[in-house]
Amino acid sequence: MKDLLKQINKAFDNKIRLGIMSVLVHKKSATFNEIKELMGLTDGNLSSNASVLEEGGYIEIKKQFIKKKSNTSYHITEKGKISFKLHLDALSKIIQGKYDTKS
């Protein structure tokens, strides 16, 4: 169990960031407003949590202009995919009690 806890990735150990990663795993890409609406987040909350994921290299934030309007979209990176899977694997083992009760 001790080692499983160490495999819990701090970047994903927060419901908002877990949610963002989940969306991006399933959709490959989503815009600021899509995620904001879907998750019912405030602007600041989404922005700062997305930054944490970007700083860790788990997502990429692309800024472009669509009809003179700025448009921010989020994409999962290869590192993000791999790391998120490892995190979920550890989480799943903790939940399912797949650890030795001795160590």
Added chain:
Amino acid sequence: MKDLLKQINKAFDNKIRLGIMSVLVHKKSATFNEIKELMGLTDGNLSSNASVLEEGGYIEIKKQFIKKKSNTSYHITEKGKISFKLHLDALSKIIQGKYDTKS
């Protein structure tokens, strides 16, 4: 997704408390030292997180003396069982992308 996030129970949304609950779901009862060793926690960390779970009514903390030595054991409550299940159900749906991409 928004509603699933609301179903995430703050008391369980922390890896240490999630771990404690997982142990108690699977073992029904465990002592302070068992959990401490199993999870590799410091005394203070276990004590304070267990208190949070107790204050929420999710676990019961029993103190007794075994051969002149104090012995603290943790037990899951009925409320704890039900609430933890609901939490895991929501978590699982978020992870598996079981939410409408419209709301």
Added chain:
DNA sequence: ATTTTTACTTTTTTTTGCAAAGTAAAAAAA
């Protein structure tokens, strides 16, 4: 008798989360 260890709890410090305020550009209104 004094020191160390065991079994915790409480206090202090550090980190994190979140809302509110801030920024900048476009669009709408006056």
Added chain:
DNA sequence: TTTTTTTACTTTGCAAAAAAAAGTAAAAAT
């Protein structure tokens, strides 16, 4: 056309939470 509002975000600041450190008390060892 200038002013106001809306859109699309980011940054700041404070409260809450987590972790570490310090504290307590009793038992066991020296």
